[in-house]
Amino acid sequence: MTKMISTAAAMAGLALCIGTASAQTVGIATSNPGSLFHNIGTAVANAANEAGLNTTITPATSPNQFIPFLNSGGIEFGVANLQEVNYALTGEAWWTGNPNENLRIVAFLQPLVEGIFVRADSGITTLEQLRGQPMTDGFTAQNTILPQLDAFYSTAGMTREDMIPVSVASVTAGADAFMAGDAVGFIFAHGAGKVREADASVGGLRALGVADTSDAALAGARTHWPTAYFTTLPAGAAPGVLEDTVYIAFPQVVFTHANVSDDVVYALTRAMYEQADTMAQTFPPMAAFKPNDMRGDPGVGQFHPGALRFFEEAGLN
Structure with a gap:
């Protein structure tokens, strides 16, 4: 209390x-x-x-x-x-x-806890499987998202250039592009209303976590987003969290x-x-x-x- x-x-x-x-x-x-x-x-x-x-x-x-x-x-x-x-x-x-x-x-x-969301039935279960896939990018009206994406991808040894960019203005626009089928995934904060909307729209989401949870991987992520740290959400804690998973938080x-x-x-x-x-x-x-x-x-x-x-x-x- x-x-x-x-x-x-x-x-x-x-x-x-x-x-x-x-x-x-x-x-x-x-x-x-x-x-x-x-x-x-x-x-x-x-x-x-x-x-x-x-x-x-x-x-x-x-x-x-x-x-x-x-x-x-x-x-x-x-x-x-x-x-x-x-x-x-x-x-x-x-x-x-x-x-x-x-x-x-x-x-x-x-804290804000962030995931990269894909369709639960997409067959994509790891960040590495996003390589070569169309992913939301650009974020022309929300500059803060690009270094957060870089931090996330860095845990899998990737950069944004490893994906096909789908340019959007903001994270909400990115979720809309995903629901329209223009991208296989989008980045968003766990718990947001737009994530629940996307979860219902596509029949279920999977929230991908960081690929490498080591101290070295965290140090690499912090070169892009200095206040980042890793945290675990248990299965069922939010839409798309299908098993205990480590995510980036700040x-x-x-x-x-x-x-x-x-x-x-x-x-x-x-x-x-x-x-x-x-x-x-x-x-x-x-x-x-x-x-x-x-x-x-x-x-x-x-x-x-x-x-x-x-x-x-x-x-x-």
Whole structure:
């Protein structure tokens, strides 16, 4: 059960913060409907609203499209994975030397666990069998996916050039291309609504895992995606997980702009901590969210002072 802060002083402080925060509507930028981040953003907004905030979500194709808007103060919060926030902060990778220096971390969520999905009846059971096959690629509106694909393929000693590229704009477009028969597989996060749609559409999926689970293979994957690690999902844990399988995972975060008020960030952070059950009811994979793990290692970034104020009150070190 989620720990609650129940001192009179803390409750009075929360009432003041919510009163201040609810005077305005705050937004959470997410990826498109069907994506994992849209599901998570909806769950976080529901938790915030349950706690008395006035919160809406605003979908975009991907975080690399909405991050500059958030960095400029156009919206208050966003949901993404830590690595793409790190790249945005420093201006590395697809940010081509243009840093988004106003980003601040609010809290860590449950990890994103990623698979490469094929039809269960395709006869494809390993990554190596994708060689020479048409696979979703390009991701012109979602730059973050290409290095994730490279990390996955590297565990089988392959690169994206070993497949026939089927160019798509985003992971949701990639799933649509797969369902249309244009590609034999697509990459997506476990638990997302689009994966369930594809599973029903083709009569069942198989989620391929990493080919080599050694430390050397992980080091190779991290040359493409530095925050990656390996994790095992048991059979039946999600659509396509037909046996115990090792996948690539990495941290996800809620983040904000440096100039969003401390009271608003404090109130959202506290709402997530205390409304974990609400988030899991909205989006069942969020049952993996652990409130006591919200203060993770932000890497090159830093936490917003409003989040730090709550962490200190909650005893999260």
